Amino acid sequence: MKYRSHCPINFAQETFGDKWSLLVMRDLIFKDKKYYNEFLASDEKISTNILADRLSKLEMNGLIIKSTDKENQAKKRYSLTNKGLDLLPMLLEMIAWSAKYDSQTEAPDTFIQSLKSNRQALIEKLTADLGDITA
Amino acid sequence: MKYRSHCPINFAQETFGDKWSLLVMRDLIFKDKKYYNEFLASDEKISTNILADRLSKLEMNGLIIKSTDKENQAKKRYSLTNKGLDLLPMLLEMIAWSAKYDSQTEAPDTFIQSLKSNRQALIEKLTADLGDITA
Numbered sequence: 001m002k003y004r005s006h007c008p009i010n011f012a013q014e015t016f017g018d019k020w021s022l023l024v025m026r027d028l029i030f031k032d033k034k035y036y037n038e039f040l041a042s043d044e045k046i047s048t049n050i051l052a053d054r055l056s057k058l059e060m061n062g063l064i065i066k067s068t069d070k071e072n073q074a075k076k077r078y079s080l081t082n083k084g085l086d087l088l089p090m091l092l093e094m095i096a097w098s099a100k101y102d103s104q105t106e107a108p109d110t111f112i113q114s115l116k117s118n119r120q121a122l123i124e125k126l127t128a129d130l131g132d133i134t135a
Numbered sequence: 136m137k138y139r140s141h142c143p144i145n146f147a148q149e150t151f152g153d154k155w156s157l158l159v160m161r162d163l164i165f166k167d168k169k170y171y172n173e174f175l176a177s178d179e180k181i182s183t184n185i186l187a188d189r190l191s192k193l194e195m196n197g198l199i200i201k202s203t204d205k206e207n208q209a210k211k212r213y214s215l216t217n218k219g220l221d222l223l224p225m226l227l228e229m230i231a232w233s234a235k236y237d238s239q240t241e242a243p244d245t246f247i248q249s250l251k252s253n254r255q256a257l258i259e260k261l262t263a264d265l266g267d268i269t270a
Contacts, residue, residue, distance in 0.1 A: 005178040008233030008242040009161040009226060010154075015236070019148040026144040043140040086232055091144060093225035098143030101150070101218055107143040 001061075015061050016087060020046055021054045025080075025087055028064065029130070034077050035069075058084070085130065088123060136196075150196050151222060155181055156189045160215075160222055163199065164265070169212050170204075193219070220265065223258060 003014050016022060023044055027033040033042075039051055046054075055078065058064045063084035069075035096115055099107040114122050138149050151157060158179055162168040168177075174186055181189075190213065193199045198219035204210035231250055234242040249257050 003237075003239075004180070006237055006239045006241045007158075007161070007178065008230040008237065008240055009157060010179055011233040011237045011240065012229040013154040013157060015233075018153060019145075022144060022148060023142075026142070030144075043142065044145055045139065083236055086235065090225055090228035090232060093228050094147040095143040097221055097225055098146040098150075100221065102138075102141055102143065102146045104138075104141045105143055105146065106141045 012090075016063060017054060017057050017061075020050050021058055022087075022091070024051070024054055024058060025063065025084060026091065028078065028080050029085065029088060029091065029126070034079065035075065036078075039078075063087070080130065085127065088126060092119070092123070147225075151198060152189060152192055152196075155185050156193055157222075157226070159186070159189055159193060160198065160219060161226065163213065163215050164220065164223060164226065164261070169214065171211065171213075174213075198222070215265065220262065223261060227254070227258070 001014075004010055016025065023042060023046065024039055027039050027042060033039055036051070036055070039055070040046060040048060055064070055066070059066055062081055065079050065081055066076050067079065069077040092115055095107050096112065099105045099112045136149075139145055151160065158177060158181065159174055162174050162177060168174055171186070171190070174190070175181060175183060190199070190201070194201055197216055200214050200216055201211050202214065204212040227250055230242050231247065234240045234247045
């Protein structure tokens with residue numbers, strides 16, 4: 001892949017992609033979603049063609065892995081890679097910023113409090129909860 | 136403005152906008168740029184119509200302020216608001232992620248080292264260097 005520049009702010013965005021991609025990463029990291037239909041059902045009403053495109057780009061860029069579901073061979077299951085999970089600290093800062101500036105934020109108070117008072121512990125807890133990171 | 140959801144990950148991205156918007160924020164926060172032509176000259180070759188649109192959206196969403204340049208009344212000067220500057224911690228995490236995963240990253244080693252070893256001090260230093268935040 002040819003990048004417009006290797007400025008780190010540019011690289012990150014060219015790699016994880018746009019708004020829709022980060023909503024999929026949110027669903028994987030914070031909402032325990034794993035299947036296409038679960039991503040499709042999110043509040044922001046992503047369209048099916050955008051979702052398919054973003055999943056394929058996230059996979060191509062090594063942020064997620066697609067595998068066959070153990071319980072249903074016809075179903076595809078999406079999991080985070082370490083590279084994908086490593087977006088967590090950035091997503092936490094994004095959450096903190098929105099909690100500060102959106103009066104109608106859905107970010108839970110308790111979450112924001114633990115982010116402010118003990119960021120590193122929160123990162124470790126979330127990472128441990130996620131369990132079986134793939135690669 | 137009507138948001139697709141008040142999920143904090145969604146709110147942030149609907150507010151600061153897309154890739155191009157964050158490159159403008161990067162130029163303001165890290166590269167001491169203040170003028171239209173300076174943003175236009177960045178490596179990623181933003182087009183003039185996209186730049187004009189993103190500047191106007193960033194201003195509308197309260198991340199930047201446009202004023203008349205003191206030395207040249209015909210020139211517009213862009214400055215950060217506190218709301219815009221508060222994206223700094225998120226941008227730093229984005230930089231750290233890219234430095235880890237982009238073998239050709241432009242992020243300086245010394246910068247990444249000080250981000251890893253003393254994040255809070257780096258945030259305070261960068262904020263102090265920026266000086267006259269507008270609102």
